[in-house]
Amino acid sequence: xxxxxxxxxxxxxxxxxxxxxxxxxxxxxxxxxxxxxxxxxxxxxxxxxxxxxxxxxxxxxxxxxxxxxxxxxxxxxxxxxxxxxxxxxxxxxxxxxxxxxxxxxxxxxxxxxxxxxxxxxxxxxxxxxxxxxx
Ligand SMILES: [Zn+2]
Numbered sequence: 001x002x003x004x005x006x007x008x009x010x011x012x013x014x015x016x017x018x019x020x021x022x023x024x025x026x027x028x029x030x031x032x033x034x035x036x037x038x039x040x041x042x043x044x045x046x047x048x049x050x051x052x053x054x055x056x057x058x059x060x061x062x063x064x065x066x067x068x069x070x071x072x073x074x075x076x077x078x079x080x081x082x083x084x085x086x087x088x089x090x091x092x093x094x095x096x097x098x099x100x101x102x103x104x105x106x107x108x109x110x111x112x113x114x115x116x117x118x119x120x121x122x123x124x125x126x127x128x129x130x131x132x133x134x
Contacts, residue, residue, distance in 0.1 A: 001125060002087050003050075006057045007132075011035030014053065016042035016133060026052035028059055036060060040133075047115050050091065050129050051084060058083035081111065091125035 006012070011034065019041045025048060026040045038056045040049060058080045059065050066072070085104060089097050100120075103110040114120065 001091050001128065002089070003054050003057060003091060004128065006061060006087060007053070010057070010060055012057060012060070013037045014040055014132060016040050019043055026056050028056040028065065030065065045116070046126050046129055047117075047120050048112075049133070050121060050125065051088065051115050053129075054084035054087045054091075055080055058087055061087070078108075081108070088121075088125075091121050093119055093122050096120050 007014075012028070013031075013035065015037060017039045022039050022041060024041075025044055026038055028036055028038045031037055038053060040052060044052065062080060062083055064076050064080060082104060085097070085100050088100075092100065096119075100111065100114060103114040
């Protein structure tokens, strides 16, 4: 899957943390010694964990990482969500890529509402997620 390749190529490690430690579903940082780390809310449902990993990897893929001083930007978040859907194309159940794009075009709420449903991802993608998170 594309998401696996991206995590490997950019040396992105994943660490699950309590929601109180981060202000969103997930956040990505550059590690001083090289590579990156994603802190992921351990309380999220699996679908949202997988989407959040793709979202954070997409920040890196697009060169749109926040710095300590940059402000949260909805325009950036939209572009990153759109790239995350592409990164997940081969992890999605048949037909879901077109559905997610349609929801994305509708609104962020529609996209996340759809992600909350079962059968969005292929079973092997969710199995990979569980294996990666330990
Ligand atoms: Zn983001």
